[in-house]
Amino acid sequence: MKSTPSKQRVRSTPRFDSARCKNCGLCACVCPVASIEVPASEVPILLEPDKCTSCRSCEFICPDFAVTMAKA
Amino acid sequence: MELWYTHLMRETIDQDSLLVQGNRACALGALDAGVRFFAGYPITPSSEIMEVMARELPAVGGVFMQMEDEIASICACIGASLTGEISMTATSGPGFSLMQEAIGYAIMAEAPTVIVNVMRMGPSTGRPTTPSQGDVMQARWGTHGDHPAIVLAASNVADMYRLTIAAVRFAQRFRMPVIVLADEIVGHMRESFSPEIAGRYRLTSGDFDFTETYIHPEMVREVHPPHELGTLIHPHVTGLIHDETGFPTNDPKKSEQFLRELHDKVVHHRGELCLYDVKNVGKGRVAVVAYGSCARSARAALKLAEQEGIPVEVLHLYTLFPLPVEIIQELARRVEFILIPELNLGQYAREVRRLAENWTTVVSMGRIDGNLITPRDIVDRLAELVGKYESA
Amino acid sequence: MAEGESSVAEQEPSVAEPRTIDHYLHTDRFPHIWCPGCGLGTVTAAFLRAALELGLEKDRTVVVAGIGCSSRAVGYLDFGTVHSIHGRALAFATGIKMAHPEFTVIVLTGDGDGAAIGGNHLIHACRRNLDITTILFNNNTYGMTGGQASPQTGMGGYATTAPFGFDEPSFDLCRLAEAAGATYVARGTSYGVRQLQKLIRDGITHPGFSFIEAVTQCPTEYGKRNPPKGPVQMLENLKEKAISRKKAEGMTPEELEGRIVTGLLHRDESVPELTASYARMLERIRKSADE
Numbered sequence: 241m242k243s244t245p246s247k248q249r250v251r252s253t254p255r256f257d258s259a260r261c262k263n264c265g266l267c268a269c270v271c272p273v274a275s276i277e278v279p280a281s282e283v284p285i286l287l288e289p290d291k292c293t294s295c296r297s298c299e300f301i302c303p304d305f306a307v308t309m310a311k312a
Numbered sequence: 313m314e315l316w317y318t319h320l321m322r323e324t325i326d327q328d329s330l331l332v333q334g335n336r337a338c339a340l341g342a343l344d345a346g347v348r349f350f351a352g353y354p355i356t357p358s359s360e361i362m363e364v365m366a367r368e369l370p371a372v373g374g375v376f377m378q379m380e381d382e383i384a385s386i387c388a389c390i391g392a393s394l395t396g397e398i399s400m401t402a403t404s405g406p407g408f409s410l411m412q413e414a415i416g417y418a419i420m421a422e423a424p425t426v427i428v429n430v431m432r433m434g435p436s437t438g439r440p441t442t443p444s445q446g447d448v449m450q451a452r453w454g455t456h457g458d459h460p461a462i463v464l465a466a467s468n469v470a471d472m473y474r475l476t477i478a479a480v481r482f483a484q485r486f487r488m489p490v491i492v493l494a495d496e497i498v499g500h501m502r503e504s505f506s507p508e509i510a511g512r513y514r515l516t517s518g519d520f521d522f523t524e525t526y527i528h529p530e531m532v533r534e535v536h537p538p539h540e541l542g543t544l545i546h547p548h549v550t551g552l553i554h555d556e557t558g559f560p561t562n563d564p565k566k567s568e569q570f571l572r573e574l575h576d577k578v579v580h581h582r583g584e585l586c587l588y589d590v591k592n593v594g595k596g597r598v599a600v601v602a603y604g605s606c607a608r609s610a611r612a613a614l615k616l617a618e619q620e621g622i623p624v625e626v627l628h629l630y631t632l633f634p635l636p637v638e639i640i641q642e643l644a645r646r647v648e649f650i651l652i653p654e655l656n657l658g659q660y661a662r663e664v665r666r667l668a669e670n671w672t673t674v675v676s677m678g679r680i681d682g683n684l685i686t687p688r689d690i691v692d693r694l695a696e697l698v699g700k701y702e703s704a
Numbered sequence: 705m706a707e708g709e710s711s712v713a714e715q716e717p718s719v720a721e722p723r724t725i726d727h728y729l730h731t732d733r734f735p736h737i738w739c740p741g742c743g744l745g746t747v748t749a750a751f752l753r754a755a756l757e758l759g760l761e762k763d764r765t766v767v768v769a770g771i772g773c774s775s776r777a778v779g780y781l782d783f784g785t786v787h788s789i790h791g792r793a794l795a796f797a798t799g800i801k802m803a804h805p806e807f808t809v810i811v812l813t814g815d816g817d818g819a820a821i822g823g824n825h826l827i828h829a830c831r832r833n834l835d836i837t838t839i840l841f842n843n844n845t846y847g848m849t850g851g852q853a854s855p856q857t858g859m860g861g862y863a864t865t866a867p868f869g870f871d872e873p874s875f876d877l878c879r880l881a882e883a884a885g886a887t888y889v890a891r892g893t894s895y896g897v898r899q900l901q902k903l904i905r906d907g908i909t910h911p912g913f914s915f916i917e918a919v920t921q922c923p924t925e926y927g928k929r930n931p932p933k934g935p936v937q938m939l940e941n942l943k944e945k946a947i948s949r950k951k952a953e954g955m956t957p958e959e960l961e962g963r964i965v966t967g968l969l970h971r972d973e974s975v976p977e978l979t980a981s982y983a984r985m986l987e988r989i990r991k992s993a994d995e
Contacts, residue, residue, distance in 0.1 A: 269936040269940065270895075300753075383792060391795070391797060
C-alpha cells in the first residue's frame with residue numbers, strides 16, 4: 241500500500257537535554273541562522289524553529305552530548 | 313619425558329651436556345607455563361631471557377616484542393594480559409625501577425603478569441655483571457601506595473625454571489603481578505638441567521608439582537570479576553580506585569573495602585604462597601635463614617658446621633613476600649639466634665628481625681663487595697656467634 | 705493496556721530506529737567531568753559518530769587512554785576501555801593489538817600525555833606502524849592539574865608554570881608523527897567537526913598507524929590566561945586560524961605563522977602493517993618447522 245507522503249517534509253530540530261547541558265553557548269555560536277539563544281544558566285532555546293535548516297551544527301559542536309535532533 | 317620444544321629449542325639447549333644457563337631455564341619455564349606474550353628491553357644481566365623468548369615464542373605462535381624501554385615493556389605485558397594472554401617481562405634493577413608505576417597499575421587493575429628481575433649491584437648502573445640481592449625491598453615496596461606483593465627468589469638453575477612456572481600460576485590465580493628475583497649469578501650460571509631434574513625437588517612447604525603446567529588455574533575467591541577485553545561485557549579497566557562495576561568511586565567505604573580486598577587475597581592464602589624448605593628441623597641450636605645464591609651456601613654450610621660441632625637449622629625461602637610469618641616465628645622459638653646472609657646490607661634481615669625479636673636474636677650478615685657469601689664464611693660467622701653467646 | 709504494564713514487543717528497540725552516539729555512551733555516568741565549553745566532548749562525539757558510521761562493535765573495539773582530561777573520555781565510552789597510566793596508553797595498546805590483531809584499537813591521548821611524558825612511545829608506535837588509531841586532543845595545556853605549560857603551550861603562552869610567558873617552541877605533532885613513520889596523519893579542530901569525524905573515520909579504516917591531532921579549546925585553564933577568553937571566542941579563534949592543507953600549499957611560512965593546517969596531511973599504504981607482517985613471520989617459521 242502506498243502512503244501519501246506529505247509535500248512538506250517534517251524537519252528535525254534540535255532538542256536540548258537539560259540534565260547534560262552545561263550552558264556553554266557553543267551551539268548558539270555555530271548556528272548558521274542565529275536561531276539559538278542561550279539564556280544565562282538555562283537550557284538553550286530554539287527561537288524560530290521555522291528558520292532551522294536541520295544542519296546539525298549545534299548537535300555536532302555540543303561538547304556535552306546534550307543536543308539530539310528530533311522531528312517536531 | 314618428551315620435550316615439546318621446537319627444533320629451535322634444541323639449539324638453545326646443548327644436548328650433549330644439558331648444561332643450561334639460569335636465564336634460559338627461566339625462559340623455558342615461562343614457555344612451559346604457557347607464557348605467550350613477552351615484551352622486554354635489553355639489560356644486563358637478564359637479556360638472555362628475552363633472547364630465548366625472541367627465538368621460541370614465534371615458534372609456538374606467541375608474541376615477542378622488543379619495546380622502546382622497560383616502561384613500555386611492562387605496559388605492553390599488562391595490555392596483553394587484559395585480553396587474556398599470559399604475559400611476562402624480564403629486566404634488572406634500573407629497568408625494574410622504571411616498571412614500578414605500572415606494577416602498581418597491574419595490582420590495582422588486577423592484571424596478572426610476571427616480572428623477572430635478575431639483580432645486579434646497585435644503585436644506578438652499579439656493577440651490571442655482579443651478583444646482588446639489593447632489590448628485595450624494591451620488589452616489596454617499589455610502587456607507590458599500600459599494596460600487596462608476591463615475590464619469589466631463585467637460588468639455582470632449576471629454580472629459575474620452576475619458580476617461573478610458580479609465578480605464572482600465582483599471577484593467574486591471584487590476578488596480580490608476581491616478581492621473580494634472581495641474583496646475577498643465578499641468571500648467568502650454567503648447571504645440569506632438565507624439567508625432570510627440576511621436578512625432583514620437594515619442598516617442606518608442600519608438594520607443589522613444578523613439572524605440571526598451570527594454564528588458567530582457578531582464581532582465588534577474593535579476586536574481583538576479571539576484566540577481559542574483547543568479551544561481551546566490554547569492561548572498563550582503570551587504575552583509579554573502583555568499585556565492583558569497574559568504574560571509579562570516591563566513596564570512602566568502598567575505597568577501603570577495595571584496597572583491603574586486594575591485600576586479603578594475598579594474606580588469606582599465605583599458606584599456599586609461601587614456598588620454603590627447612591633442613592635439620594629442630595636439630596639446630598642456631599639457624600640460618602637465606603634465599604637466592606646465599607641459600608645455596610647456607611645448605612652447604614649445614615654439613616660443614618655439623619662437622620665442626622655446630623648444629624644448625626637452615627630455612628631456605630623461595631617466597632620472600634608475603635612474609636612467611638608463622639614459619640619464621642616458629643623457628644625463632646626454637647633457636648638461640650638466626651643468621652641471615654644476604655648480598656645487601658640486611659634488607660630481609662630487617663623483616664625477619666621484626667618478626668622474631670621477641671624470641672631470639674637476629675644477626676644480619678651482609679656482603680656488598682660483589683663477591684658471594686661462601687659456606688665457609690657462614691660457618692665462620694656461626695662459630696664466632698656461638699662463641700660470643702657461650703661466653704656471655 | 706493498564707498503567708505499569710508493557711508488552712515484550714514494546715521493550716525491544718525497533719531495528720529501524722537510527723542509533724545515536726548514545727549507543728556508545730555510558731549515559732548513566734553523565735554529566736561528564738569536563739568544564740563548560742571544553743572541546744574534549746566535541747572531539748569525543750566526532751569519534752563516536754565515526755564509530756557509528758563504521759558500525760564498530762563494542763566487544764571488538766578497545767579504547768585505551770592515558771591520564772589527563774582527554775583520557776577521562778574512556779570512562780564514558782561503552783567499548784572495552786582501558787584508563788591506563790600517564791603517557792603509556794600507546795604501550796598498553798601495543799600489547800593489546802599484538803595479542804589480538806582482530807580488535808579495533810583506538811588510543812585517546814592529550815598533548816601532555818601523548819607528546820610530553822608519552823613522546824617516546826608515540827614515535828615508536830608511529831615507527832612500528834601497528835594498526836592503531838591515535839586521536840591526540842591538543843588543548844595546549846595540562847587541564848586536569850590546573851593549567852601548567854605543556855609542550856604545545858607555544859612561545860609566549862601563559863601557564864601556571866610559565867607565569868612570565870613560555871619560552872619554548874612547540875612540536876608540529878603531525879610532522880613529528882610523519883617523520884617517525886605514521887602512515888596516516890591528519891589534523892582537525894573542534895570547530896571543523898564534520899571534517900574531524902571524516903578524518904577519524906578514515907584513520908580507523910586505514911590499515912596502519914593513524915595519527916589524528918584534534919586541536920581543541922580549554923577555556924578554563926588555557927583560556928583563562930591566554931586570549932581570547934571564553935569558549936565561544938576560543939572556538940571562533942580556531943575557526944579563523946584553521947586553514948585547509950590545499951590552501952596552505954601555496955602559502956609562505958610567514959603567512960602560515962599561527963595558522964592550523966587541517967585535513968589529511970600524509971598517507972602511505974606501501975608500508976607493511978606490523979600485525980600482518982608478524983603473522984607472515986609466524987607462517988614462515990611454521991613452514992620451516994614442518995619441513
